[in-house]
Amino acid sequence: MMEPVLADKKSKYDQRYMAAVDAAAAVFADKGYHGAGTLNIAEKLNIKQGSLYYYFPSKEAALEAVCLEGVKYQLAYLESLLREERPFAATIRAILHHTLTSLHDRADYMIVFDDERQCIPVERRGRIREQSSHYHKLLEQIFRRAQQRGEMKGHLDIYISVRAFTGLLSSISSWYHTQQDIDVEAVAEQYSEVFLGGSCV
Amino acid sequence: MMEPVLADKKSKYDQRYMAAVDAAAAVFADKGYHGAGTLNIAEKLNIKQGSLYYYFPSKEAALEAVCLEGVKYQLAYLESLLREERPFAATIRAILHHTLTSLHDRADYMIVFDDERQCIPVERRGRIREQSSHYHKLLEQIFRRAQQRGEMKGHLDIYISVRAFTGLLSSISSWYHTQQDIDVEAVAEQYSEVFLGGSCV
DNA sequence: AAGGAAATCTATAAACTTATAGAAATTCTA
């Protein structure tokens, strides 16, 4: 079999595999890992339940695939942002904006990563834990640098601040899908303002 | 049968029922609604699986009971706080402090309410939705009053601000059980400072 | 201590779910 040299490199299998990951993401996001059945995923793909096992060796493997795929994109963005060395406020705004955009474009992956990754048994959580602690470490770097440059209050604990910030991020996701007609720019701006400048007069 | 007049008013049944709700809370918090079985709850109570149905007509009813019990306490506190009419900053600090304390003292209920209430099918979510939208409304009242008094930036959208604040609250819960040796006072103070005064210099 | 009420137990049906094996259909390539 000859690969088309200049066409996109994804094989038919890879494309279909990604469709399977997408379907799993949608179903897990909708019903939760335990609430979802392999039947639901298969139906979304228009194949029979048993056929799904051509793509995943187990339901768990499907969840892991969704989580890994989901975090990859966020991690890549954060890394690019860190390299840019923009001012702290601009960086915070950019992350908020990117998160909101992702919640729109990649809602299923975000939800599954946030809510279902702990369904993977501890002994197989290695790769995902690796990735999410990496995400956390990148945020810590950003905050630490901001403190060194005097852009962020020096006495705030880095770890707690990062947690507070990721709390803001995840709060967006929790109401995003109930409130469809969201103005991404306005919300990102308001969240930025609260986090950067506080709510008090 | 004579009720003891001055003793505590809980009947034997009520006490045991609350023990069942506690057990359900612990198991649901640990494994999630779908991941948990009625067997697990029964084991925690030291009874057989079938006996559990003496207290709950269904697994779903157990979840609903846990959620309702969980939110009741938070709602009562918020209402008392609203009546006190303390300054905005003090109110925010008090809520954060109370939430952190609850996460310690009533961790299971908090976790189940946060993470599992959506497992109740839509047609039976009425009572819980009622309670949590009440919680939200109380926060909105607090914020609106702060704006009217000039204690909070007037141009911030109330709804978005409340969301941002509850985001902070829930971020606390997400790392609380991984980080046992938490200093409640210090964390509450830092979160308050970020929310009230921002992170920028 | 007897009798009734409360609480728990035993046993099981009914349904659902994951995962597997081998057959069948489809698609690709030469």
Place this chain on the structure above:
DNA sequence: TAGAATTTCTATAAGTTTATAGATTTCCTT
């Protein structure tokens, strides 16, 4: 278009879980 590789299907085993019915035990009152 024939044969090979890929993809999907059928059928089912094996295990799990919820919920019920009726028996049994424990507890309380008199």
